[in-house]
Each structure stands twice: as C-alpha cells, then as structure tokens.
Amino acid sequence: MDIVDLSDNQLNGILEFGNISSPPQLRKLDVGNNNLRGPIPAAISKFTNLVQLDLSHYKTQAPVDFNIFSHLKRLEDLDLSYLNTTTAIDLNDFLSYFKRLERLVLSGNPVSATNKSPVSGPPLLRYLELSGCGITEFPEFPRNQHMEWLDISNNKIKGQVPGWLWTLPKLAYLNLSNNTFTGFGNSTTVSIVNLIASNNNFTGKIPSFICDLRYVYTLDLSNNKFVGLIPRCLGNLKRSLLYLNLRQNRLHGGLPETIFESLRTLDVGHNQLTGRLPRSLIHFSSLEVLNVESNIFNDTFPFWLHSLRELKILVLRSNAFHGPVLQTSFPKLQIIDISHNHFNGSLSSDYFVKWSAMSSLGDNYDQRFDNYMGGSYYHDSMVLMNKGIEMEFVRILKIYTALDFSGNKFEGEIPRSIGLLKGLLMLNLSNNAFTGHIPSSLGNLTALESLDVSQNKLSGEIPQELGSLSFLSYMNFSHNKLTGLVPGGTQFQRLDCTYFEDNPGLFGPSLDEDCRDIHMPTPHETPESEDEEEEEVLSWIAAVIGVIPGIAFGWVIGYILFSYKPEWFIDPFARNKRRISSSTTH
Structure with missing residues (x-):
C-alpha cells in the first residue's frame, strides 16, 4: 500500500501504528482535518519513505518533539x-531536516522565524504557509527559495514589506493580510498573480507598481489607510483582474470609467467616493458582486445594471441615491441592499415578478465547487443588517438571499409579488412610509428567517399565514398601526414585546402571555407616582386628625375616602392602556 488518505472525516481517538520492525513502503499518509488527539506517535519517524504527510488539526494537547x-x-x-501545541517551532532548525521539501504548512502553531542565520540546503521550497504563527519580523530565508506561494498573514509584523520580496521571479501568491505593515518598499515585481494585503496600516497613495503587474487575478487592499484617487492605470489590468477590493480606505473622487472585461468582484465600500456610478459598468459582463456602500455617490437607481446577467450581489447602502426605484429584472440577483438612501415613490404590485434567483429554494449552485462566493484564493464578504443586528459575513454562501430596502422613503403598499421570492432568507422593509396591509403572500416565503417591517404606516392585521413559517426566528412589527389578532405560532410566542410596541390595536395569546407584565404593575408593587400621591393624602389626613375633633373629624375622613379613588383602585388595567396609547410614534 502506497497511499492512506483518511482526511476530512470525523475520526477521533489516538493515532497508533503498532509495532513497526522495518520502514513501511507508505508514500502518502493523510489524516488531516479529523478529531484525532493525543501525542503524535514517535513511530512516525520510521516512515522514512513518506513523500507526503498531513497531520493538520491534530489535537496534540501536549508539547511536541519535532525531532521525530x-x-x-x-x-x-x-x-x-x-x-494545538505550545511548543514553538524553530523554523531554521526545522527546515534543516529536509532536502526535498517543496511545500510546508505550519499555520496556527507558534513559530520562531528569526533571521540570525541562513537556512542551509538547496533552494527548493516553493509553497510556505505561516499564517497565525505569532511571527514579529519578516523571515529572510524565502529570498533564497523558489517561492511561488507565500502566506504570512495574521501575524505581528510591522514596518515595510522587504524590497527583495518583489524580486522573486516565480512568486504568484502573496498574502500579507492582518499584520501592521505600513509600506510596500521598493517594488519591481511583475510576477504576482494574487496580492492580498488587507487589514494593515498601509498609507499614502495606492503604489503605482501594482499597475505594472502583468496577469493579476486578485488585488485586495481593503481595510488600510490609502488616500487619493483610484489609480486610472488599474485599467492596465482590465483583461486579467477578477477580484478588486479597495474597501475601507480613504479614497476620494469617482470610480474610473475603465472597462474591466473579466472583473467578478468590485468592492469600494467605506471610502469617500463621489459622483455617479459610471455607465461603463454595463460592459462588466462578468461582474457578480458590486458593493459601493458608505460613500457619497449621488445618483438615481441603476436599473440599467439589469444587463449584467451574472450580477448576484448589489450593495448601494448608505449613499445619496435618490428617486424612484424603477421596475427591472435581475435574473441572478441574490442579495440587494439599497438601505439608508433617499429612494422614494411606490413599488408596483408586480415589482418582483422577474427576480428569478430569489424564487428558488437554495439549489442554485453546483455542489462540486466551493459553496462560497468568490474563488480559490479570494472569498467575498459583506455586512448586512440581519435579525436586528449588523452582521459581518466573512464568507457569503452561494445560496444566501437577502433584500434590504430599509431607511428610505418608500410609500404605498408592499408589493404582493414579494411572495414569489420563495428562496428569500432575510427581508427588511423598515423605516419607510409603506401603508396598507402586510401582504398575506409573505406566507409563501417558507425559507424566511428574518422579517422587519417596523417604523412604517402599515395597518390591518398581521397575516395569520406567518404563523406557519417554521424558520422565521426574528420579526419586528413595531411602530405601525396594526390591529387584530397576533398569529399564534411558536415563533410569535417567543418574540420580545418590543417587536409589537406602538400597535395598540394588537391582541392575542402571544401578547397576553408574554407582554402583560411590561404594561402593568407586578403584584405588591405600586407605581412611584401613585405612592407619592397616596403619601400626600395620608399626610393631610394626619394633619386633619390633629386639628379637627369629633364630628368634624368624621365628616372630613368620610369625604376624603369617598372622593380619593386612585386609578389603580378603580381599574387595574387603566395604566396599561394609557402606556400603550402614548408610546413613541414613528
């Protein structure tokens, strides 16, 4: 037997080899990504014919003797x-063990990578991953290797990226993310295909050498402190660039009119970009993700984007977009967030008829490939208001669907055609001026998990059909004009009472059981204002007792007891009613 591959299962227990008298002929042993635990058996040192060994995610729970x-x-x-060990790996010593090693992955372990002495041996290492190893300085030894893939992300390296790194002739993938680098140093490279440098402290303008990259697929400079304009010379990359992420910087000006023929992701969110969306976007025929949130774009709704047949995610959130949202078709759109703009007008009843991707129930991706949006080296990410909280999706499932129209000035009725979006998981229409009834067609959204229609002018009943939506774990109906019986589904009974407030006409078991204590005093408890009022009366009675004797005393007492009838004494629910009717309105 030459190969044993048990990777990516749920194997547990201790790895044991038994008695080994002579070197096994095994060339590949892969038990990675299981639940194995305990010490790594010393007998592994006898597998001298191994060419490939994978012990990743082995829970050693003890010091490791790497000499084995x-x-x-x-x-x-x-x-x-x-x-899962505290034993630090001295990278210089460890590499000296091997003469043929081409690929080494030590991520997630403590690694000492000092530059005190060079690594001996021939320069053969091509693939190195040192992510999350606690490294504080950039290791020097890769400059003498045949490095093609280098991942040094999630460490504590600061200062300049060393200039020699850009001279490595075969370096195609470089991940510098999640460190504290401040500059790129002198750069002359033309070989890098995937450059990920997000979450650092890079400052100044985006370096011009990036425009000289010949065949770059991924360029992620997000979450830094870059300033200035988006370089127009990025147009040099238009035939190769697939993923461009400049999110969370300090860039200003407008989006260049450059036509990127192959671009799949364009994320420029959280900058200071202005102007209109360039109409050249209609030529981005491969575009799947467009995210321009939290800028200062001032434009009308880009209905013309319907020509992008591959568009799956559209985020216009928190800009100055305005005007009506014209009816259009987005055949592959799965996530749309146009919240916190100045859109207005009404949506026609058939507005969502042609949004076919949201009408399927999670079967719109190929199981043979990665389940997340993006590619092999880059995954799309975004932030959505989901279930009442701002939630970051570090990876976006290809089957995730969401629609957020909140924080605008929409009016009229909620379109009945929204019930066609059967694959929808999150729906947020809050903070608008929608009127009329909540459409009963929402009961068709059997996959729905989050629904927010708060802060509108909706009237009528909450559709009873919503009570049968078993996945619906979050709902907010507050600050409307809703009346009638609240559906009796289990999910309604679990809702916090604040999600119904300022709808005085609502009633039902859900409110009676769960919300009664919020609106009325608990037993043996008197409201503070009533306590003070009662104390004043008793003090007055005491004064009268001290001054008016005999019959006059009796007359005064009788008069006081007859005329003083606290509201809680007459009707214990009156205070509750007053609180409901005087709640904060939209």
Missing part, C-alpha cells in the same frame, strides 16, 4: 497546521 520528523528525508509535502 528529522528522519523523513524524502518528504516533499508536509502539513502540520493547527496542532
């Missing part, structure tokens, strides 16, 4: 990531 790997001289591919 020194006998595996034929190893070409070694993955020891996330061993």
Whole structure:
C-alpha cells in the first residue's frame, strides 16, 4: 500500500501504528482535518519513505518533539497546521531536516522565524504557509527559495514589506493580510498573480507598481489607510483582474470609467467616493458582486445594471441615491441592499415578478465547487443588517438571499409579488412610509428567517399565514398601526414585546402571555407616582386628625375616602392602556 488518505472525516481517538520492525513502503499518509488527539506517535519517524504527510488539526494537547520528523528525508509535502501545541517551532532548525521539501504548512502553531542565520540546503521550497504563527519580523530565508506561494498573514509584523520580496521571479501568491505593515518598499515585481494585503496600516497613495503587474487575478487592499484617487492605470489590468477590493480606505473622487472585461468582484465600500456610478459598468459582463456602500455617490437607481446577467450581489447602502426605484429584472440577483438612501415613490404590485434567483429554494449552485462566493484564493464578504443586528459575513454562501430596502422613503403598499421570492432568507422593509396591509403572500416565503417591517404606516392585521413559517426566528412589527389578532405560532410566542410596541390595536395569546407584565404593575408593587400621591393624602389626613375633633373629624375622613379613588383602585388595567396609547410614534 502506497497511499492512506483518511482526511476530512470525523475520526477521533489516538493515532497508533503498532509495532513497526522495518520502514513501511507508505508514500502518502493523510489524516488531516479529523478529531484525532493525543501525542503524535514517535513511530512516525520510521516512515522514512513518506513523500507526503498531513497531520493538520491534530489535537496534540501536549508539547511536541519535532525531532521525530528529522528522519523523513524524502518528504516533499508536509502539513502540520493547527496542532494545538505550545511548543514553538524553530523554523531554521526545522527546515534543516529536509532536502526535498517543496511545500510546508505550519499555520496556527507558534513559530520562531528569526533571521540570525541562513537556512542551509538547496533552494527548493516553493509553497510556505505561516499564517497565525505569532511571527514579529519578516523571515529572510524565502529570498533564497523558489517561492511561488507565500502566506504570512495574521501575524505581528510591522514596518515595510522587504524590497527583495518583489524580486522573486516565480512568486504568484502573496498574502500579507492582518499584520501592521505600513509600506510596500521598493517594488519591481511583475510576477504576482494574487496580492492580498488587507487589514494593515498601509498609507499614502495606492503604489503605482501594482499597475505594472502583468496577469493579476486578485488585488485586495481593503481595510488600510490609502488616500487619493483610484489609480486610472488599474485599467492596465482590465483583461486579467477578477477580484478588486479597495474597501475601507480613504479614497476620494469617482470610480474610473475603465472597462474591466473579466472583473467578478468590485468592492469600494467605506471610502469617500463621489459622483455617479459610471455607465461603463454595463460592459462588466462578468461582474457578480458590486458593493459601493458608505460613500457619497449621488445618483438615481441603476436599473440599467439589469444587463449584467451574472450580477448576484448589489450593495448601494448608505449613499445619496435618490428617486424612484424603477421596475427591472435581475435574473441572478441574490442579495440587494439599497438601505439608508433617499429612494422614494411606490413599488408596483408586480415589482418582483422577474427576480428569478430569489424564487428558488437554495439549489442554485453546483455542489462540486466551493459553496462560497468568490474563488480559490479570494472569498467575498459583506455586512448586512440581519435579525436586528449588523452582521459581518466573512464568507457569503452561494445560496444566501437577502433584500434590504430599509431607511428610505418608500410609500404605498408592499408589493404582493414579494411572495414569489420563495428562496428569500432575510427581508427588511423598515423605516419607510409603506401603508396598507402586510401582504398575506409573505406566507409563501417558507425559507424566511428574518422579517422587519417596523417604523412604517402599515395597518390591518398581521397575516395569520406567518404563523406557519417554521424558520422565521426574528420579526419586528413595531411602530405601525396594526390591529387584530397576533398569529399564534411558536415563533410569535417567543418574540420580545418590543417587536409589537406602538400597535395598540394588537391582541392575542402571544401578547397576553408574554407582554402583560411590561404594561402593568407586578403584584405588591405600586407605581412611584401613585405612592407619592397616596403619601400626600395620608399626610393631610394626619394633619386633619390633629386639628379637627369629633364630628368634624368624621365628616372630613368620610369625604376624603369617598372622593380619593386612585386609578389603580378603580381599574387595574387603566395604566396599561394609557402606556400603550402614548408610546413613541414613528
């Protein structure tokens, strides 16, 4: 047997090899991504014919003697990531064990990568991952290797990216994200295909050398402090660039009119960009994700984007978009967020008829491929208001669907055609001026998990059909003019009372059981204002007792007891009614 591959299962327990008298002929051993635990068996040192070894996510729970790997001289591919050990790996010593190693993954382990002495041996290492290893300085040894893939993300490295890095002739993938780098240094590279440098402290303008990259697929400079305009020279990359993420910087000006023929993701959210969306976007025929949130764009609704047949995510949130949202068709759109703008007008009853991607129930992706939006080296991410909180999706499932029209000035009725979006998971129409009834067609949204129609002018009953939506775990109906019986589904009975407030006409078991204590005093408890009023009366009685004797005393007492009738004494529910009717209105 040459190969044993048990990876990506749920195996648990301790890894044991039994008695080994002679070196096994095994060339590949892969038990990675399981639930194995305990010490790594020392007998692994006898597998001297191994070419590939994967022990990733092995829960050692104890110090590791890394010398046991020194006998595996034929190893070409070694993955020891996330061993759950406190034993630091001295990278210089560890690399000296091997003569043929081409791929090494040590991510998630403490690694010492000092530059005090060079690594001996021939320059063969092509693939190195040191993500999350607590490294504080950029290791020097990769400059003498045949490096093609280098991941040094999630460490504590600061200062300039070393200039020699850009001279590596075969370097195609470089991940510098989640460090504290401040600059790129002198750069002359023309080889990098995927550059991920997000979540650092890079300042100044986007460096011009990036425009000289020949065949870059991924460029992620998000969450830095870059200033200035988006370089027009990025148009040099228009035939190769697939993913461009400049999110969360300090860029200003407008979006360039450059036509990116292959671009799939364009994310420029959280900058200071102004003007209109360039109409050249209609030529981005491969575009799947367009995110321009939290800028200062001032434009009308880009209905013309319907020509982008691959568009799946559209985020216009928190800008100065305005005017009516004209009816259009988005055949593949799964997520749309146009919240917190100045859109107005009404939506026709058939507005959502042609939004076909949201009408399916989660079967619009190929199981053979990655389930997340993006590609092999880059995953799309975004922030959505979901279930009442701002939630960051670090990865976006290809089957996730959401519609957020909140924080605008829409009026008229909620379109009945919204009930056609059977694959919808999140719906937010809050903070508008919608009127009329909540459409009963919402009962067709069997996959719906979150519904927010608060802060509108809706009237009538909450549709009883919503009571049968078993996945609906969050609902907010507050600050409307709703009346009638609240549906009796279990999910309604679990709702916090604030999600019904300022709808004085609502009633039903859900409110009676769960919300009664909020609106009325608990037993043996008297409201503060009534306590003070009662104390004043008793003090007056005491004064009268001290001054008026005999019959006059009796007459005064009788008169006081007859005329003083606290509201809580007459009708214990009167205070509750007054609170409901005087709640904050929209």
